[in-house]
Amino acid sequence: MEKLFEASGRYIQKVSGKLHRMLLKTVRGSELTPAEAATLQFIAAADHPLCQRDIEKEYGMRPASATQMLQSMEAKGAIRRAVDPDDHRRKVIIISDEWAEQTKEMYKDMVLIEEQLVKGLTDEEISRFREIMIKMLNNLSE
Numbered sequence: 001m002e003k004l005f006e007a008s009g010r011y012i013q014k015v016s017g018k019l020h021r022m023l024l025k026t027v028r029g030s031e032l033t034p035a036e037a038a039t040l041q042f043i044a045a046a047d048h049p050l051c052q053r054d055i056e057k058e059y060g061m062r063p064a065s066a067t068q069m070l071q072s073m074e075a076k077g078a079i080r081r082a083v084d085p086d087d088h089r090r091k092v093i094i095i096s097d098e099w100a101e102q103t104k105e106m107y108k109d110m111v112l113i114e115e116q117l118v119k120g121l122t123d124e125e126i127s128r129f130r131e132i133m134i135k136m137l138n139n140l141s142e
Helices: 002-006 008-027 034-045 052-059 063-075 097-117 123-141
Strands: 079-084 087-095
Touching: 008 034, 008 097, 034 052, 034 063, 034 087, 034 097, 052 063, 052 087, 063 079, 087 097
Parallel strands: none
Antiparallel strands: 079 087
16 A cells, blocks of 8 residues: 555646646636647647547547537637638637637746756656657546
């Protein structure tokens, strides 16, 4: 039982909890939840138009959960859906003009959080950590 105090999952939960609380501060004053803010940043950082399926895959969400979150973001005016010019059967998610500036400000806050998170770590340590986390995610997907 004592070994559980050193379990990887416990530390991941602790880091996750702290990150969640820090994200709450970045969205204070906006209508978005931390999950919605993170999704908005994911959309903003993408190098191609995203659709709902991309959101589902990134966050491991069920289609119904992604639909609910995106509908909430749409109702708040943060995003809109548009027909993909390359595939008229598909709808892409676009950040609304009204939220473009606020999205940039949230991005700055999230960059500061990331910098604080990896402070004192070498590029090699960060790279190795990401490799390990990907393996852990894959282990849980099996």
